Amino acid sequence: MRSVIVIGGGISGLAAAWQLRGHADVTVLESHTKVGGKLRTGTIAGIAVDEGAESLMALRPEAVELAAAVGLGDALCDPAKAPTTIWTDGGLRPLPPGHVMGIPTDPAALTGAGLLSPEGIARAMAEETLPATPLAEDCSVAQYLTARFGRETVDRLVEPLLGGVYAGRADRLSLRAAMPRIAALAEQGGPLLPALRRMRAAGAPRSAPVAVQGVAGGTGRLPRAVAEACGARVLTATTARSLHRLPGDRWRVSAMTGDGPLTMESDAVVLAVPAYEAAQLLRPHSPLAEEELSAIPHASTAVVTMAFSRSRAHFLPTGNGFLVPPVDGHLLKAASFLSNKWPWLHASAPETFVLRASMGRAGEESALARPDRHLIRAAIAELHRAVGPMGEPVAARVTRWDHGLPQYAVGHHARVSRIREATSKLPGLAVCGAAYEGVGVAACVATARTAARHLLTRP
Template identity: 55%
Template sequence: MSTAAAPGSRHVVVIGAGIAGLAAAHRLLDRGARVTVLEAADRVGGKLLAGRIAGVRVDLGAESLLARRPEAVGLAREVGLADRLQPPATASASLWTRGTLRPMPKGHVMGVPGTAEAVAGVLSEEGLRRIARDAELPRTEVGEDVAVGEFVAARVGREVVDRLVEPLLGGVYAGDAYRLSMRSAVPQLFEAAQTHTSLTEAVRAIQARAAGAATTGPVFMGIEGGVGTLPLAVAASVRARGGEIVTGTAVTGLRREPDGWRVVAGDRAPRADAVVVALPAPAAAGLLRAEAPAAAADLTAVAYASMALITLAYRRADVRLPEGSGFLVPPVDGHTIKASTFASQKWGWIAAEDPDTVVLRASVGRYGEAEILARPDADLVAVARHDLRAATGLTADPVDTAVTRWQDGLPQYPVGHHARVARIREGIAALPGLAVCGAVYDGVGVPACVASAYAAVDALDGDDRAVRRLTEAPVQSLHGGAGE
């Protein structure tokens, strides 16, 4: 591990202590910089939050890391969490659709099947026949970008989108498949669609490449104690190596000076040789408006989805759940919750911590549905219990509940998002000593945020190769692996 930076080294201010900002600070210390992290909230971690329910440690934000990418699990190992990384105890999941829980099909790429047979049991007979027509259709051009739902529906029918693609994308982006960019949200599918006439053929080609790569190991990883402990461990490592992290300090101004940057934050106005802005789009836009007005305008245009997590704890003796890690819910079925995780079945460390308690999570809120977050906690708990009873037969009363709201928690990637990101980065690159990173640019998962942070640090060092790679090919987020 690197030692603390020398007193005379360059000073870099990182604005924002979510996982992207913390990863940037960690990497900057590796490069010998003197680092100050400024965070408006009273804690670090952003959308990663560890908590407790009924005395059991749980995640109240994101709960898993895509392990087929190296960035997040690599960072966890670097900050001392290697022995706490754990794969899910079960990887089987279900869809609550057409009145019952149905096994999640195998052999798809973000819900798009390679064959009609792969989704038999989920789709109607008419839907299965529509998939088979894909091989007979003329080529559908994708151009520079296309909406996932629009393209998939044109090739294999709306039922695939409504019952498979929508719930899977909703679990990642809380978005609308008919608005989301295929190039940014499902880049491997976009690439394959450019070179294949048939969409099902393209999916099979992706699956064949994945099989040929002989990738081993789990697709996802969790962390004992919760993924929310990752930013805490990164922050501890940053501080141990001489980095300064100041919470409860909102940055209100950022201006360029002849010898660097001036960062205004309350009664602090530190000078910096370089600045990394690791903030959600609206806050980043506010800070960049004076120095990078065009980039700020593009950031202002980014839309967000809000969501809430309802966490429920039960006495094990009162609960009989279906097997598996939980289920996703297609919006077309008209239910309120969009997913439920059987946390005690998915993560062995939760079950081991209190064998007499069962923990479940349910999520509500999609793009355009922010009003549901205004309802009282008791109402959201009641909604979750109602849908869980309908899906699983669970009638017991919980012994503890928690509601966590993530207002404007997930940036949306509409058609043309890649071009917007390229414009933002072009404007930022024109200002020496300035870089941006976070979920708004290259993917909403933890590995994507960490990759974005590392690319930002490289850019400060004059190496823009990682930035260009990410802008062209964002990090695939959850549920997108071939055959999963």
């Protein structure tokens, strides 16, 4: 294999290009004017802020390893220590330590936390005494966890966490795909609470001290650094329109650039674009892959970033931010107090307080169909209710991520197996990205490694 065209210059495509360096002549096609996809660092009031992903999973190695490999090791930084906090019942309420994706390992510690009613806590505690319900078929997160812990735990603790990661809902997300660690325990049968406590006790000393890390200067530095280090030819403002198979298992890619059409040929192609884009490109070659990729739902979200003058704000919140249970009916699903959370950001602009508020969950697209200024007003109003009267921001901006987060619906793993089976019949083609085995940056990098390995080891 001498040449590879990678379609998509998000972190998945760039990680694939990095993995292929030294093995093939790689060209990356990216439709936007900049690489990075959902890793985008912009500025507000002259301060660098992340508009998409703001952290990298550090409990699994792929993202932080890649950052270190491309020279950003010194820029990796821990967030300030602070508990996960839920905005509910008129206040910010910290989740006691020891939860796993919102599932409390010690429900009794929730007493007095203002998160669950006494009945809800008692119901969660009863999980240990319930008969085993070994998971056989995939089911929704809500279906399994409601049966084990009761609806309140799911509505008020698990849903906010799922909203933060997937912008998804517990009654639709697959337990196996969205909560694989919980699903693995559920498959073994037996109560989850003692198993979760054992898992935490075993994992805590040897795993990374923090679950996530940031990149000083913004995670948008990561794709730029990978693009520079991988040695690939990166063509931005270049949108792949169609793929053609050529004799000898080669591929032709037709693209559109600002200067007109572009046609390129290669020995292999990596599709590192969202599922709905991959579906379009694969339509003539694999109707099955097209159908399965098209069936993956996506949630749209919006991020409202705001900068407050510290000297003029009436009040500034403490902590790293909060998550919101959808059952409370608020527009916000989360807020991240960037200036508190990331020491690098505070050091870069000590006079300013920057935060971002996220809105939009799967099925709530209509809530985002308002002009930016309405979303900003709504975000300010809810922030005031959540944290107190901060006053008006000196700058505010909305970043929309339409269809930005794939939803791993019940049966997602089986769907991905069918996609991989279908695409394996196309020699010299590999897929990677957020649609498959995890939406986080680390999981995306893992799929890129697999895609590169697949191409490099093809017969």
